[in-house]
Amino acid sequence: xxxxxxxxxxxxxxxxxxxxxxxxxxxxxxxxxxxxxxxxxxxxxxxxxxxxxxxxxxxxxxxxxxxxxxxxxxxxxxxxxxxxxxxxxxxxxxxxxxxxxxxxxxxxxxxxxxxxxxxxxxxxxxxxxxxxxxxxxxxxxxxxxxxxxxxxxxxxxxxxxxxxxxxxxxxxxxxxxxxxxxxxxxxxxxxxxxxxxxxxxxxxxxxxxxxxxxxxxxxxxxxxxxxxxxxxxxxxxxxxxxxxxxxxxxx
Numbered sequence: 614x615x616x617x618x619x620x621x622x623x624x625x626x627x628x629x630x631x632x633x634x635x636x637x638x639x640x641x642x643x644x645x646x647x648x649x650x651x652x653x654x655x656x657x658x659x660x661x662x663x664x665x666x667x668x669x670x671x672x673x674x675x676x677x678x679x680x681x682x683x684x685x686x687x688x689x690x691x692x693x694x695x696x697x698x699x700x701x702x703x704x705x706x707x708x709x710x711x712x713x714x715x716x717x718x719x720x721x722x723x724x725x726x727x728x729x730x731x732x733x734x735x736x737x738x739x740x741x742x743x744x745x746x747x748x749x750x751x752x753x754x755x756x757x758x759x760x761x762x763x764x765x766x767x768x769x770x771x772x773x774x775x776x777x778x779x780x781x782x783x784x785x786x787x788x789x790x791x792x793x794x795x796x797x798x799x800x801x802x803x804x805x806x807x808x809x810x811x812x813x814x815x816x817x818x819x820x821x822x823x824x825x826x827x828x829x830x831x832x833x834x835x836x837x838x839x840x841x842x843x844x845x846x847x848x849x850x851x852x853x854x855x856x857x858x859x860x861x862x863x864x
Contacts, residue, residue: 614626614627614628614735614737614796614863614864615627615861615862615863615864616796616826616853616861616862616864617644617859617860617861617862618826618855618857618858618859618860618861619634619637619638619639619640619644619645619858619859620638620639620640620641620831620858621636621638621639621665621666621828621829621831622635622636622638622660622665622666622741622743622798622800622828622829623635623636623637623638623639623640624636624741624798624826624828625644625645625648626734626739626796626864627648627651627653628734628735629735630653630654630715630735631653631654631655631656631715631716631734632648632651632653632654632655632656633655633656633658633716633732633734633739634648634655634656634657634658634671635658635660635730635741635798636658636659636660636666636667636741636743637657637659637667637668637670637671638664638665638666638667638668639668640858641858641859642857642858642859643859644858644859645674649674649677649678649679650678650679651679651680652679652680653680654680654681654682654683654715655674655678655680655681655682655683656682656683656685656715656716657671657674657682657683657684657685657686658685658686658718658730658732658741659671659684659686659687659690660687660723660727660728660729660730660741660742660743660744661687661689661690661723661725661726661727661728661743661744662687662689662690662692662693662695662726662727663725663726663727663744666727666743666744667686667690667695669695669696671684672684672696672700683702683703683713684700684701684702684703685701685702685703685705685711685718686701686703686704686705687704687705687706687720687726687727687728687743688704688705688706689706689726689727689728690704690727691704703718705718705720705728706720706728707720707721707722707723707728708720708721715734716732716733716734717732717733717734718730718731718732718733719731719732719790721745721783721786721787721790722745722783722786722787723742723743723744723745723783724744724745724746724747724748724776724779724780724783725743725744725745725746725748726744727743727744728743729741729742729743729745729783729787730743731787731790731791731794737795737796737864738791738793738794738795739794739795739796739797739798740787740794740796740797740798740799740820741798742797742798742799742800742816742828744800744829745780745783745799745800746780746799746800746802746805746812746813746829747776747777747780747811747812747815748776748780748805748812749762749764749771749773749776749777749805750773750777750805750807750808750809750811750812751805751806751807751808751809752764752771752773753773753774753777753808753811754807754808757773757774759772759774760772760774766804780812780815781815784815784816784819784820787820788819788820791820792819792820792821793820793821793822794820794821794822794823795823795824795864796822796823796824796826796864797816797817797820797822797824797825797826798826798827798828799812799813799816799825799826799827799828800812800813800827800828800829800830801813801827801828801829801830801837801838801840801841802829802830802832802833803830803832803833803834803837803838803840804832804833809833809837809840810840810841810844813825813827813841813844814841814844817844817845817848817850818848822850822851823850823851823864824850824851824852824853824862824864825841825845825850825851825852825853826852826853826855827839827841827852827853827855835854835855835856835857838854838855839854842854
């Protein structure tokens with residue numbers, strides 16, 4: 614399989630029989646035209662309605678692709694009226710499953726909007742986190758004793774301890790399905806501040822992962838995501854230090 618980084622949280626995974634595209638937003642270096650012309654069936658996943666994970670441009674691919682396109686979208690996209698019911702082939706919420714002869718999909722939970730994805734194809738199991746993460750990790754300092762903390766980024770009080778429990782609860786639910794992934798695409802977002810690798814570290818502590826792939830790091834830069842490599846190395850987990858849009862890795 615070949616995994617290509619598109620932008621932000623967007624990836625294309627090409628197998629011998631199909632192409633999977635996750636959370637397309639932008640394609641700065643023009644990866645998609647070649648994939649649309651590959652003659653392989655295309656499966657398009659969008660984890661939630663936020664504009665950095667879902668762009669209506671994906672629907673233009675139905676006529677542009679040489680082979681068929683199957684749209685597997687989170688139901689919150691429908692609820693927020695970003696797309697009509699007829700525009701997707703499959704609408705999934707947490708806990709729902711769908712499969713055909715090439716892919717098997719389970720929608721798992723998120724700590725933000727929508728879902729995360731567990732996808733099995735070509736004998737491999739991959740995970741795309743969407744916006745599942747321990748987003749308030751910066752507040753979980755040694756002197757934190759519980760309760761709410763004001764978040765200037767979100768302009769509101771948050772309870773980071775409770776949010777972490779919610780995040781770990783989602784990981785526990787995923788472990789009921791599986792405890793291992795060949796590839797896991799997961800946020801490593803420096804905007805969180807101190808502890809921005811905490812969510813990814815907690816993920817690889819609970820799952821056996823062949824290759825951990827950072828995402829959602831655009832605002833803080835490629836090198837910020839590489840900070841996760843030392844933690845992955847310590848657990849014997851492969852890590853992709855992505856350096857540019859359009860870069861690919863054979864998996």
